[in-house]
Amino acid sequence: MxxxxxxxxxxxxxxxxxxxxxxxxxxxxxxxxxxxxxxxxxxxxxxxxxxxKDMDELGLTMVDEGGLTLRQLMRKGRQRAASGGSVIRNSVETFMEVLDSNPNVFRILLHERSGTTPAFRAAVAREIGHFIAELAHYIEQQAERPKDIAWAQAEALVTLVFHSGAEALDMKAAQRKPIKERLVLQLRMVAKGAEALSPKH
The missing domain is CATH 1.10.10.60 (Homeodomain-like)
Structure with a gap:
């Protein structure tokens, strides 16, 4: 260059x-x-x-970058779990760390999810779709779930994480503990439901 x-x-x-x-x-x-x-x-x-070209192009670049950054950080959470500990707890801890260290990466996705233009809404929907697809693939491989159940589980997990993230975003770290514990419990409940619905090997 x-x-x-x-x-x-x-x-x-x-x-x-x-x-x-x-x-x-x-x-x-x-x-x-x-x-x-x-x-x-x-x-x-x-x-x-x-x-x-204009501010919209800048904003769409930020949405793409925010989604990519968040996915990379969540991968690290799953990698941390590979060396010991719960995948769910490690992923939630990593996500809460993102809200502390880089809140605006999540904020751009959260705000523009219901953005003023179809282009912004489509861009955020695409990034959320990437999250779901990546997580569904991980669940399918690691938990040996059928594809449809893995996808439904991933979609539920991402929805819960986004909802809790919106609630916790502007809180101090100490105030987030009840939200974090509730999210861990909810994600475990979804995982147990997916396990119960999966055919036994």
Whole structure:
């Protein structure tokens, strides 16, 4: 990669980071302005258009990146479980750590799930679909579930995690403990139900 291409990638990254940094409980992506994002990234507003066609393209990039980052972190939770401990508890602990260390990665998916444009809603639905597909494959392989049951279990797990994440997002870590324990219990109940419905080997 040449110097100019590296600089362009660095500026594009700065714009994405600037937009993520401005999200909060009070501010969704739709409330951000191009000028604010450019100022936070340290570039002239006119330079924005060298990297993104408009704010919607920036937002869709953030949704894709948020989904990918969250999936990578949840994979790490499952890997932690492989070296000992409960997959469910390790995954929930990892998810709560994400809410502490990188809340806006989850916030963009949560806010834009009911976003103002069909493109945003479709992008978030696609990312949630990726979560479900990856988790269903893991359940099918590790728990030897039939494909349809693995998918139904994964879909239920992702729905519960998103619901609990929305509730816990803006709480302090200490306040999240009851939500975390309830989520672990709910996920275990779903897993037991899936096990009961699976044909015995």
């Amino acid at each position: 040449g110097v100019r291409a590296q600089q362009k990638e660095k500026t594009r990254r700065a714009l994405v980071d600037a937009a993520f940094n401005q999200l909060s409980a009070e501010r969704s992506f739709s409330s951000l302005s191009l000028r604010e994002v450019a100022r936070e990234a340290g570039i002239a507003p006119t330079s924005f258009y060298r990297h993104f």
